[in-house]
Amino acid sequence: MESTEYAVVGAGLSGAAAAWQLAARGHDVALLERSTPANDAGSSHGSARIFRYAYPEEFYTGLVQEAKTGWDELARLSGKQLITPTGAVDYGSIRQPERLAAVLAARGIDHELLTPDEARRRWPQIAFDTQVLWHPDAGVIDAHESVAAMVDQAGTHGAELHNNWAVASITASNGGYLLTSGDGRTLRAANVIVAAGGWLPQLLGSLPLPPSFLTGMPRIEVRQEQAYHFPYADGTDHKAAPGPTFIHKREDWQAYGLPGGRDAGFRGQKVAQYNGGKVLPSAAEQDGKINPDNRRRVIEYVAEYLPGLAPEPYAETTCLFTNTPTEDFILDRADGITILSPCSGHGAKFAPLIGQLAADLASGAGPAPDRFRLAALAQTH
Template identity: 80%
Template sequence: MESFEYVVVGAGLSGSAAAWHLAARGHEVALLERATPANDAGSSHGSARIFRYAYPDEFYTSLVQVAAAGWDELARLSGKQLITPHGAVDYGSVRRPERLAAVLETRGIDHELLTAKEAQDRWGQISFDTDVLWHPSAGVIDAHESVATMVNQAVAHGAAVHTNWEVACITESAGSYTLTSIDGRSIQAANVVVAAGGWLPKLLGSLSLPASFLEHFPEFEVRQEQAYHFPYVDGTDPATWPTFIHKREGWQAYGLPGGRDAGFRGQKVAEYNGGKILPSAAEQDGLISAENRRRVINYVEKYLPGLVPEPYAETTCLFTNTPTEDFIIDRADGITILSPCSGHGAKFAPLIGQFAADLATGTGTVPDQFRIAAQVAKAGAH
């Protein structure tokens, strides 16, 4: 049986980042993936994820600034542009752009707070219903290429990658762990990092985690999200389209240039958390809800005049959400858990990998906001 110092389960953005950081520190690492890295059934496929600094909480904005240095390092190592600058606009009564602007001001991030008319004059392809926050340093992450790049960096530092290796269970004995696949193969590890995303609900009870850890694990849900690509009106330059987040009462939408996924000719638009809830990723069916499609088309007709309101492509993807939308990055005995990331984790990938390596090796820690143990201790103190 093969044996490794660290085995990482899941080769999406978080898992590949963890494998990269662990291998780069000189550790013996294996990366296991149930299919292939960044495959379409996971949360890290495709070429279009939003990179942004705008958060109502300074905590997350400060973490994006740290993560940005990790993206710069990855670009330097690979020679690839993994984030394409487009800028971002945030608006809507629930989004509260003035609050976002205050956070960016505190963190020293370039931004403008515009009236709806000022924004309309600049981006006539979008109809705005409130003041608008603009920050030009936002962009679009190529998720698939980012995963491939981090996997390549891990391999360059000696990591082994096992594809089509779906974990069925993890058992502990005498301080080490045996990972068994659904077809009966086994691999041994002194430490395990689990970055299973939407498959975590199916795996959670089979990971040899302490009962006290599982007892306090927060409830979370897996959603099969739906996204649509709408063609740009003739003559529109895709480079003029920013990413956007629009939050108003009863509706939250987001959009971004679709890049390679959209043949570079359309904007990706979706209703935030508009998909059905699944027991786990294993139950996804890839089917689009006709009701959801109609809602998004109606939204495009009303708010996005720069798009033809007829989607030419559509897809599903997975969001795995905690009740607070905070991440879970924690460790119990020799097992580190890296998910869920609540639909906004992509931009933090290099930093999540660093956190995972720090936690798994015992050389550092992570913010209490991500720790189950710290949250339990805090609750017990009251």
């Protein structure tokens, strides 16, 4: 029977990052993926995820700054442009642009706070309704290429990728763990890192974790989100100058948008209602179906607030968000099992750093931030 020092379950952004970091440190690593890395059924597929520094508190903004070092290193090693610079605008009555600006100022990040008229003159394709935060160092992450780059780096350092290896159970065995796949294959591992995203809820019950650890687990909500690609109203692809990403939050509506990149054939923008999809028991129950009411609401939003787009989507897709009540990540360890869930729809930008933190925690080289440990999460849910 095959054995390994570390088995990483899930080859999305977080799992691939953890495998890369562990393998680069000389550890024996097996990366187990239920399908193939960054496949369409998970949370890490496609070419369009927002990279931004704007958060309402310094904790996350500081982590983005740390993560950027890892992104730069991965770009150097892979020879790929993984983040396309576009800048970002943040606005809306509950987005608090002034507060975001104060955080960026405290962290020394370039930004401007604009009036709605100033912003409309600069970006006439957006109808702004409040003050606007602009920070030019934001951009768009190519999630699929980033996963591929991290898997490649893990393999360069000796990690083995096992595609089509869906973990059905993990049991304690001889001081380590026995992992069994859905088709009966087995693997022994001294340590396990579970980075299963939307499949985490269904795996939790089969993990040999202490009851006290499991009782501290926050409620995990899996949503099947829906996103739509709208063409530019002027009919061009804007590949050379795609325009900024945006986050717009009002009391009754939260939307985000970004250049669709390769996913949209460079023809338009990807727009979605934040957490507008249906709640699922786990990722296994996703059906890939678009809710017609959600489509209608997003079309109406585009018609009112995004005059630079033609309000008729030419493509649409679903994806998974895996949320905690506080939107904080889960990164904690009990015995030889590390739970790694950088989730809640905003984890992509942290991937290289999350991989480092997971490798530190799993190997005993260092702690995870207290905020991501179950004891802290249990106090806030």
